[in-house]
Amino acid sequence: MAKISKSRSLVEIFGYNPTDITQIARQFWQLNACPFIGKACSKYDHTNTICYGTCSVSNGGQNVIICPNRLYADCYATIKRVSSEVFGDAQFLLFDEYIKKVTETGTSLDCVVALGQNSGKEVKLSKMSMDWVLAHIVDGALTSYVGIEVQSIDITGNYRDSWYAARDQKMNIPPSRHGLNWANVHKRLIPQIIRKSLVYSKSRLVKQGLYFIVPEPVYQRFEEIIGNDIPLVQEGGKDVISVHTYDLGPLPVSGTTRTLTEARTLKFKLDEFSSRFINGPNLPSGESLDGKIRGILSCR
Structure with missing residues (x-):
């Protein structure tokens, strides 16, 4: 099994441990996909050509989510x-699920509809984008x-050498050179x-x-x-x-x-x-x- 440096390191790539070489983990690498939202990963490098897929890193003895x-x-x-x-107990629905329910049952619903980047669209107001709005709908109103x-938190520096070593399944993954903003x-x-x-x-x-x-x-x-x-x-x-x-x-x-x-x-x-x-x-x-x-x- 590959060894990861105990200093700053990458903790999760495309949802899995960087040293995980199981078929399912490597499928997400190949697809450049996120297992948590079931869609393509959006974490690309500054040239928009390499999808890094990094979910979390270690910093000062803590694991920190960066996506x-x-x-x-x-x-x-x-x-x-x-x-x-x-x-x-109101039924929770993503926007697509809500549209389907309305089509099937009309407006006689008591539910919570999630509006966000991955569900319908974000609510934008005066140059502000609201991440999520949970709307309680009763009988269509x-x-x-x-x-x-x-x-989460933005990353600084780069972790290119670490990432490539994990991608290429090297036996030793070098320390990452990232920082946190x-x-x-x-x-x-x-x-x-x-x-x-x-x-x-x-x-x-x-x-x-x-x-x-x-x-x-x-x-x-x-x-x-x-x-x-x-x-x-x-x-x-x-x-x-x-x-x-x-x-x-x-x-x-x-x-x-x-x-x-x-x-x-x-x-x-x-x-x-x-x-x-x-x-x-x-x-x-x-x-x-x-x-x-x-x-x-x-x-x-």
Whole structure:
């Protein structure tokens, strides 16, 4: 069996361990396909010629999911979990399933319809694209809905040598040279969550605010900015952000994919989250900035 470097490494490629040489694992390599959404993989190199298919990597002793589609395992189980939490036993349908049901039964449905990139289309509003909207339909009418944001983390650097060694089934897979773009947490991810939550909180049809599905290691970087002591609430509301974090399960047997495991569930007020982002407990002091500038200017 091939050996993977214990430093930074690729954890999943096209859904499977990079050293998995079973027929089913290699079929996904050959097809450039994603086993979690049942479609072609979209993770290409910058020239758009090589499909890398990397789902997750190791970083600092943690396995980190780098592709949002990885969070849709088991037929969108993470999305269905939100549907169940908000709308109870109402039937969950992807958009194509909904169209088929309407054709067969007319409008006499009590169901939840998922609208997103892989189901119908994303809801786009004022240059913002909502990842998922779960719409509760009763007798053909929209009665309420809830929004879901799904995030992973972007990668930096390259892992070309590691990837080719895995593809070519080499006995030793060298360390990856990737990094993770943690700066995006405060530059892009947190502002997106705040802005989208504000939009949902103003709707008369929204009762449960925004749900945020994210890998546990990524949310830990959120806590480095907002603190890990944000006051939690027990009940949802249109001004509440609900967070579901996930980790990868243990290394599976060959020919199977890793499970997704529920790590944490948190609920907190949008106003508290926004305030902590602007004035958070880990915000550097003015004195720190003064000292940094003096230090630069004093260099000879």
